[in-house]
Amino acid sequence: MSIGSNSPEDEPPFPDVSEEKRSSVGRALKQARIAAGLTVDEISGSTRVRIGIVHAIEADDFAPCGGDVYARGHIRTLAKAVGLDPEPLLAQFAAEHGGGRPAPTPAAPLFEAERIRPERRGPNWTAAMVAAIVVVIGFVGFTAFKGGGDDAKQSVAEGATPPTSEAASPTPKESKPDKAPAPSDSAIAAAPQDKVTVQVSAANGRSWISAKDHNGRMLFDGLLKKGESKTFQDSTKINLILGDAGAIQLYVNGKKIEDQFQPGAVERLTYTKGDPEVG
Numbered sequence: 273m274s275i276g277s278n279s280p281e282d283e284p285p286f287p288d289v290s291e292e293k294r295s296s297v298g299r300a301l302k303q304a305r306i307a308a309g310l311t312v313d314e315i316s317g318s319t320r321v322r323i324g325i326v327h328a329i330e331a332d333d334f335a336p337c338g339g340d341v342y343a344r345g346h347i348r349t350l351a352k353a354v355g356l357d358p359e360p361l362l363a364q365f366a367a368e369h370g371g372g373r374p375a376p377t378p379a380a381p382l383f384e385a386e387r388i389r390p391e392r393r394g395p396n397w398t399a400a401m402v403a404a405i406v407v408v409i410g411f412v413g414f415t416a417f418k419g420g421g422d423d424a425k426q427s428v429a430e431g432a433t434p435p436t437s438e439a440a441s442p443t444p445k446e447s448k449p450d451k452a453p454a455p456s457d458s459a460i461a462a463a464p465q466d467k468v469t470v471q472v473s474a475a476n477g478r479s480w481i482s483a484k485d486h487n488g489r490m491l492f493d494g495l496l497k498k499g500e501s502k503t504f505q506d507s508t509k510i511n512l513i514l515g516d517a518g519a520i521q522l523y524v525n526g527k528k529i530e531d532q533f534q535p536g537a538v539e540r541l542t543y544t545k546g547d548p549e550v551g
Contacts, residue, residue, distance in 0.1 A: 274426035297347060297361050297368075304354035305330075326350065340369060340474045468545045470510045471523040473501040476535075480515030512541040524548030
């Protein structure tokens, strides 16, 4: 009589009691939420985790989380909200979804900080570009204005022969032009015979004047204050515009012009070589 022995195949397998009794991560979170008397809407409002993601996690569906790092962050947040210790749940999640590797501790804090931190805005390049354009336009305008002033000064220097010391020490004729004597014969003889010479004096008040040569080049365009004078020369003719002719006294080719201009009258005049004649 032989005593037989049972083979391993004949022995019934032992049930895995730990697998049966162990609750899933999602189920544990759901049961804790229900035990705390909280709804999904309330959990979503307090944690700022979307309602759809809360439902998916409680059903052990972590795909809507967008990755394991975000899933661990949601698990940690939801566990704290329902009063559970998140570490065992994170370890269980890592064992089931991360190949047994422990969840890195910085993942959850990093996620939570990114979730609640306000969205950062990049530099306002539009405002910076507008400011730069304004600066460039201002610089170009200043340069053009300065250049225009220099050109006007250069035109006066090239087309006229103003007194060199009229600002520092004005002559009696310029300071009191209404009392200036008529030019002498020597002054008339001194005027160049081959050119037209026009002296404009603001004897009775200030006046805007414009002076051009025979080519139409601007010799002067501006305000002549009372007591000031300008002298212009050209080989052929001088074209004048007087804004207030009554305030102006003219000397052309060394001779005083006796025309009785009315105050406030605008006069357009042209003078040539020789005896002064208004053209």
